[in-house]
């Protein structure tokens with residue numbers, strides 16, 4: 001079966017849902033952020049700091065093309081949909097599930113986060129970024145799952161009932 005690509009904003013739960021689906025489906029899991037760090041031997045905050053966001057986006061595109069497009073659950077980075085080439089690739093190669101989460105819920109979940117360079121960049125308007133990205137998530141999505149107020153089990157069950 002085609003791989004499932006989980007897309008959504010930072011804090012939408014892609015990584016935890018991928019892990020949960022892994023045991024339910026007995027598929028493998030890939031995480032594009034983790035693959036970037038392994039492949040380029042640098043952690044994400046360092047890539048942003050030393051190479052800049054544009055280079056990070058190039059790395060992200062390269063890694064997306066290296067993911068398994070069969071029997072794998074792929075947790076993607078929140079900005080994977082920024083590039084048109086990635087949106088096209090996702091649309092033709094995977095079953096794409098958009099984990100839709102409200103701004104209020106994202107703020108709650110990421111209140112204490114210090115690991116995400118964009119989230120922690122005080123000069124970026126993250127709420128505006130979410131609004132700007134929303135049509136791009138919707139453009140690639142085969143399924144949209146509302147995650148607000150739901151736990152990982154409930155979200156995973158909803159995904160399994162749709163695919």
Ligand code: S3P
Pocket residue numbers: 008009010011014033044076077078079080116117118
């Ligand atoms: C980013 C989201 C992060 C990571 C990087 C950039 C973004 O992934 O790829 O920090 O642009 O939204 P998560 O969505 O897993 O936090």
